[in-house]
Amino acid sequence: MTQHIAIGVDIGGTKIAIAAADREGYLIGETTLPTQPRDGASVTIARTADAIRMLAAKRPIAGIGIACPGPVDPAAGVAVRAVNLGWQDVPLRALLQAHLNVPVEVQNDLNAGTLGELVFGAGRGVSNFIYLAVGTGLAGGAVINGKLLNAHKGAAMEVGHISLNPAGRQCNCGTRGCVEMYLSGKGVLAGAAEYLTAHPNSSLTGVTLSTGAIIAAAKAGDPVGTRVIDDAAEALGATLAWCVTILNPPLVILGGGLWAAAGDLMLDKAKEAMRVRVLPEVYATLKIAQSQVKSSALGAAALVYQAGFFPA
Ligand SMILES: [Zn+2]
DSSP, X not given: OOOOEEEEEEEOSSEEEEEEEOTTOOEEEEEEEEOOGGGOHHHHHHHHHHHHXXXXXXXXXXXXXXXXXXXXXXXXXXXXXXXXXXXXXXXXXXXXXXXXXXXXXXXXXXHHHXXXXXXXXXXXXXXXXXXXXXXXXXXXXXXXXXXXXXXXXXXXXXXXXXXXXXXXXXXXXXXXXXXXXXXXXXXXXXXXHHHHTTOTTSTTTTSOOOHHHHHHHHHTTOHHHHHHHHHHHHHHHHHHHHHHHHHOOSEEEXXXXXXXXXXXXXXXXXXXXXXXXXXXXXXXXXXXXXOXXXXXXXXXXXXXXXTTOSOO
């Protein structure tokens, strides 16, 4: 008998990543295609369906998980507002099911990433944890009592837009001093640009600013690079303090591109910035782990396992 497979689809601004996994969660194939959002959602999803058929290669599909940026209505299977894609109220489940008659789950990309850690990653077997993705931006997800915390409109754990300082850096959400303006690729770039004027002797003066250049400068002890990474660590400590105080998880999972590149520079300072803000017993029992699911599409496939779509 041919074994059913799970398909995960991660829809990004420039590319769509698709993964196929077997019943045990082993990755058995991957592909990507350009998103080309200007074609419109119907065309994009039709191309996605073709790519899924190719990848599945006639193996039966138990279900498809779609991870999409921005707010999502999981019950309706609708992408509510994906700014980078120019999508508003796009019925992803219905569009995909018009091509492939299988169960489809739709989730916000960070929530899907969180489920990915629960099903395949550092959160396996853990009923309560939070996941923070420190990348170009900052966002997170939480698993509470074994279930994804969806809350109202699926926008729980949008921690990037908690304001650390209402007089701080302007964020494009309209608020000032958001965590994301310090702890993210975007925040690191903004910080370096801001601090360079006071440090003309910085090794970053005259350099095209990139997160890579800033991290390298911080590693070399440059004052601007160091200050920017220290700000990010401080913001992470404060964010963790709020999250663990409100949700009381025994585990925090940290991931994302900036964390992968500079987490070692931030970890000790972030832990200290958290320690001074939380109850001693909360700090003493908290574990911090690295994210283990590197493929966002595999994270999306976790939706299929979580929904129980595999036939008995
Ligand atoms: Zn903001």
